[in-house]
Amino acid sequence: MRFYLLLALALSCLAVSAQITDSTQKVIPGRANSAQQEKKPYIIFISADGFRHDLADKYHATHLQVLRAKGVQATSMTPSYPSVTFPNHYSLATGLYPSHHGLVDNTFFDMKKGSGYSIRDRLAVEDSTFYGGTPIWVLAEQQKMLTASFFWVGSETNIDGVRPTYYYRFNDKISIDTRLQAVRDWLTLPEDKRPHLITFYLSWVDHAEHFYGPNSKETEEAVHQVDDAIQRMTNIVDSLHLPVNYIFVSDHGMAQVDTTKVVLLPDVVDTTKFIVSFGGTMIHLYAKNKADIAPTYTALKTVAKDYEVYLPEETPARWHYSDRDDRYHRIGDILLVVHYPLIFHSRTMRMIPGEHGYDNSIPDMGATFYAWGPAFKTGLTIPPFENVNLYPLLAHILGLKITQPIDGSGNVLDNTLKK
Missing domain, CATH: 3.30.1360.180 (Gyrase A; domain 2)
Structure with a gap:
């Protein structure tokens, strides 16, 4: 039962496991879009880990600035508490607060199971019993709509017995060229095999912020790296002339740490108890x-x-x-x-x-939300909103019926869509 994790795990948004070298695509056989789902729009749901709400302007991410101007942007998006990676990616995917979907932190212990969860523990990460709710890709697959994932929390395990039709195990060493080629390949499959939801994750900004701080030249370079990747993606995808909607988010923001004080685990905590x-x-x-x-x-x-x-x-x-x-x-x-x-x-x-991980009302914890494509209004700026409200937006655009209670509301972002 002993589960003592030192601060090495505080670098919570770094690679889930450095040992994973698997770079092969996984494909679930025997699936196809229903005839009804073949006619639905497409969404590429992109997360840039740690991309604080102000970074595109702070570091002049010119491509993202142009793209968001063609659609909708929020002044900030409020992460769920705690404002760390795994709980928030799964909140974005399920429309549930962490306390409701089960990933209550990047590391935690389940007394009933008698085991812990850690982002670096592959057995735990791929253990479906840790994951509650119905992720958006599970909802889609249950309704005969194919999905694909180039990384997202929960996408590597059988939640309700379902994985995305096409997915990769997390391996941050896979090149951006390979990832972008996969998106193109997915969207040029025959209609019955083509995914209508693609989740796509980028870790670069979060890595730079942790090691060098959000005000560093390394973070600026990482922001430009993301900006370039999104430009390349849109150039590739737009050439295919499909009704693709893009939703670009982050899981949380980032704070510059006060390094002048050291706060240790208090001595009054008896770690034998x-x-x-x-x-x-x-x-x-x-x-x-x-x-x-x-x-x-x-x-x-x-x-x-x-x-x-x-x-x-x-x-x-x-x-x-x-x-x-x-x-x-x-x-x-x-x-x-x-x-x-x-x-x-x-x-x-x-x-x-x-x-990060602080009170989600602190401005530095604010995440990013941009959306553009045929479903969205143009030139619209909206006030901050909680990230659990993205799930019903995704479901609405894809024409999916939400089958379980969620914490998000479709009314919050309804005004971002063309009527």
């Missing part, structure tokens, strides 16, 4: 004996400095992260939430200059 899931901005403490919760909580409240201490029933309601929200009982018995812009640290780790 608690399973500790350690993250850069939040620590979950899971009690092996529930009798140890109250005295440890009291001791932590007494010594707390540079972080807040919560019982799950005490978290802010706007986080949707309380014991009442916790459908899978995976939120810690005690939560330590560091003050922005500090991070929890380990003496074995060097200090990193960029981090």
